[in-house]
Amino acid sequence: xxxxxxxxxxxxxxxxxxxxxxxxxxxxxxxxxxxxxxxxxxxxxxxxxxxxxxxxxxxxxxxxxxxxxxxxxxxxxxxxxxxxxxxxxxxxxxxxxxxxxxxxxxxxxxxxxxxxxxxxxxxxxxxxxxxxxxxxxxxxxxxxxxxxxxxxxxxxxxxxxxxxxxxxxxxxxxxxxxxxxxxxxxxxxxxxxxxxxxxxxxxxxxxxxxxxxxxxxxxxxxxxxxxxxxxxxxxxxxxxxxxxxxxxxxxxxxxxxxxxxxxxxxxxxxxxxxxxxxxxxxxxxxxxxxxxxxxxxxxxxxxxxxxxxxx
Amino acid sequence: xxxxxxxxxxxxxxxxxxxxxxxxxxxxxxxxxxxxxxxxxxxxxxxxxxxxxxxxxxxxxxxxxxxxxxxxxxxxxxxxxxxxxxxxxxxxxxxxxxxxxxxxxxxxxxxxxxxxxxxxxxxxxxxxxxxxxxxxxxxxxxxxxxxxxxxxxxxxxxxxxxxxxxxxxxxxxxxxxxxxxxxxxxxxxxxxxxxxxxxxxxxxxxxxxxxxxxxxxxxxxxxxxxxxxxxxxxxxxxxxxxxxxxxxxxxxxxxxxxxxxxxxxxxxxxxxxxxxxxxxxxxxxxxxxxxxxxxxxxxxxxxxxxxxxxx
Numbered sequence: 001x002x003x004x005x006x007x008x009x010x011x012x013x014x015x016x017x018x019x020x021x022x023x024x025x026x027x028x029x030x031x032x033x034x035x036x037x038x039x040x041x042x043x044x045x046x047x048x049x050x051x052x053x054x055x056x057x058x059x060x061x062x063x064x065x066x067x068x069x070x071x072x073x074x075x076x077x078x079x080x081x082x083x084x085x086x087x088x089x090x091x092x093x094x095x096x097x098x099x100x101x102x103x104x105x106x107x108x109x110x111x112x113x114x115x116x117x118x119x120x121x122x123x124x125x126x127x128x129x130x131x132x133x134x135x136x137x138x139x140x141x142x143x144x145x146x147x148x149x150x151x152x153x154x155x156x157x158x159x160x161x162x163x164x165x166x167x168x169x170x171x172x173x174x175x176x177x178x179x180x181x182x183x184x185x186x187x188x189x190x191x192x193x194x195x196x197x198x199x200x201x202x203x204x205x206x207x208x209x210x211x212x213x214x215x216x217x218x219x220x221x222x223x224x225x226x227x228x229x230x231x232x233x234x235x236x237x238x239x240x241x242x243x244x245x246x247x248x249x250x251x252x253x254x255x256x257x258x259x260x261x262x263x264x265x266x267x268x269x270x271x272x273x274x275x276x277x278x279x280x281x282x283x284x285x286x287x288x289x290x291x292x293x294x295x296x297x298x299x300x301x302x303x304x305x306x307x308x309x310x311x
Numbered sequence: 312x313x314x315x316x317x318x319x320x321x322x323x324x325x326x327x328x329x330x331x332x333x334x335x336x337x338x339x340x341x342x343x344x345x346x347x348x349x350x351x352x353x354x355x356x357x358x359x360x361x362x363x364x365x366x367x368x369x370x371x372x373x374x375x376x377x378x379x380x381x382x383x384x385x386x387x388x389x390x391x392x393x394x395x396x397x398x399x400x401x402x403x404x405x406x407x408x409x410x411x412x413x414x415x416x417x418x419x420x421x422x423x424x425x426x427x428x429x430x431x432x433x434x435x436x437x438x439x440x441x442x443x444x445x446x447x448x449x450x451x452x453x454x455x456x457x458x459x460x461x462x463x464x465x466x467x468x469x470x471x472x473x474x475x476x477x478x479x480x481x482x483x484x485x486x487x488x489x490x491x492x493x494x495x496x497x498x499x500x501x502x503x504x505x506x507x508x509x510x511x512x513x514x515x516x517x518x519x520x521x522x523x524x525x526x527x528x529x530x531x532x533x534x535x536x537x538x539x540x541x542x543x544x545x546x547x548x549x550x551x552x553x554x555x556x557x558x559x560x561x562x563x564x565x566x567x568x569x570x571x572x573x574x575x576x577x578x579x580x581x582x583x584x585x586x587x588x589x590x591x592x593x594x595x596x597x598x599x600x601x602x603x604x605x606x607x608x609x610x611x612x613x614x615x616x617x618x619x620x621x622x
């Protein structure tokens with residue numbers, strides 16, 4: 001049992017209405033790996049960093065025993081760098097800069113020990129890199145895949161090729177609507193499943209997440225958080241925790257996927273409470289279990305048939 | 312057991328990307344009463360209509376056996392008229408006109424038979440009209456109250472007086488944020504409960520609804536509807552179905568309120584499938600029960616403890 005995470009390692013600059021943090025360790029692989037980390041399993045990252053990637057960040061990644069043999073260190077380029085600024089309500093994010101740097105020259109190499117891992121997370125990257133990764137691994141894995149507006153618009157053919165081969169596409173609501181030219185998420189979901197992925201998760205930020213498997217739908221709200229500090233990486237943390245949870249399932253059917261959505265949402269709720277990804281490293285299994293139980297309490301229905309004349 | 316609904320009877324003009332309907336029977340009292348109607352109980356409307364209110368609409372209201380003795384018919388003014396236009400995604404609505412007409416001269420008179428009703432719905436009206444209604448009824452009732460941006464901004468003192476006396480405020484997410492100057496709905500909810508209402512329901516349209524009672528939170532998504540035709544009146548239908556459900560509860564505690572949110576959401580989901588309010592009159596208890604069960608299936612969690620190492 002193990003998890004392979006292909007994604008970005010980045011240096012982030014994050015501005016919120018109350019905080020500013022520069023050169024924070026970021027990127028989809030960071031958030032996903034940190035989130036999966038609490039689930040205690042071997043995890044490998046496949047990514048690239050540049051010559052400027054701080055030694056301190058190498059040390060952090062090593063300290064949590066990630067397999068980093070698939071992390072390329074470019075001697076010619078800097079690390080992928082990205083900046084963003086959140087508006088007052090933290091729901092609208094403006095990208096302030098994107099320097100691809102080493103990411104432009106990245107060819108994924110999967111460590112041999114992870115050729116037969118249980119779960120693969122294809123973070124948001126060029127669909128060709130996602131395909132190249134899949135071509136190096138065995139068939140048995142459960143493959144969860146993210147993408148973004150840019151790839152939907154610029155590389156639709158390559159993206160559709162990837163979608164045909166993955167078990168679960170995990171995207172946000174805007175991406176789902178853009179991908180299908182729809183206004184309604186349920187219509188969009190049906191179109192996306194038709195494109196090939198065996199299941200679909202649509203993340204809606206503060207409004208929760210929806211799972212689609214064949215004609216089944218599972219919808220959960222977000223865990224109530226009154227002090228959101230920084231939504232950065234919450235979607236990647238969702239993906240990582242999902243992988244952490246699926247890694248232990250004997251059979252990945254509807255209930256296993258529902259549990260993955262629950263744990264994904266739960267860990268994402270911890271992620272947004274702090275700026276940057278570090279707080280995820282402090283999470284214990286007991287923290288996660290405790291919050292998942294509270295979360296269940298928030299969503300659990302009363303018996304409908306006792307008092308109502310409708311029953 | 313009976314329900315009193317104070318609100319508007321209106322002539323609506325509704326434009327959606329695919330339809331246009333003029334002079335439709337509308338208003339908060341119409342949608343709330345039609346929604347409550349399926350729950351088979353005596354219902355009175357307190358409202359005003361004008362000299363132009365079509366005889367055909369009088370007949371519709373009479374045909375479903377509403378007590379209309381509290382509906383004033385103005386001989387000097389026309390009926391409240393309101394027009395709106397929805398944008399492509401049906402989530403953004405522009406008001407095209409508002410003619411208050413007879414509504415400007417409205418003093419509510421509660422029919423004597425409803426002085427001791429079980430549930431009162433104070434539809435979105437001037438807070439003074441809401442207070443005047445409450446001063447005419449007994450204490451035993453459960454009072455649910457709606458409001459809107461306009462009253463929050465223009466008559467805050469009168470609104471706060473009403474809030475101190477009601478059992479449940481039922482508003483949408485924008486209104487909750489505006490009322491409290493917050494960006495976060497959970498922080499907003501805490502502030503609103505502090506103002507006086509014993510409980511609070513925040514409706515989030517396609518994203519569901521949240522119930523707050525003391526320190527308890529209950530959140531449900533919206534029932535999946537892929538063909539939304541017209542969101543007009545969905546919030547009022549929610550309120551009416553809520554009242555219909557609460558009318559049968561022996562004790563209105565947390566579980567009863569949760570059931571009210573479930574039935575409110577379920578009936579609202581039927582409302583948005585058709586333009587105007589008429590389809591609500593075709594709803595049977597069996598339609599509602601059936602959809603509520605499907606809805607439960609969409610939100611029900613799997614057991615978390617069986618397969619996960621976190622338990």
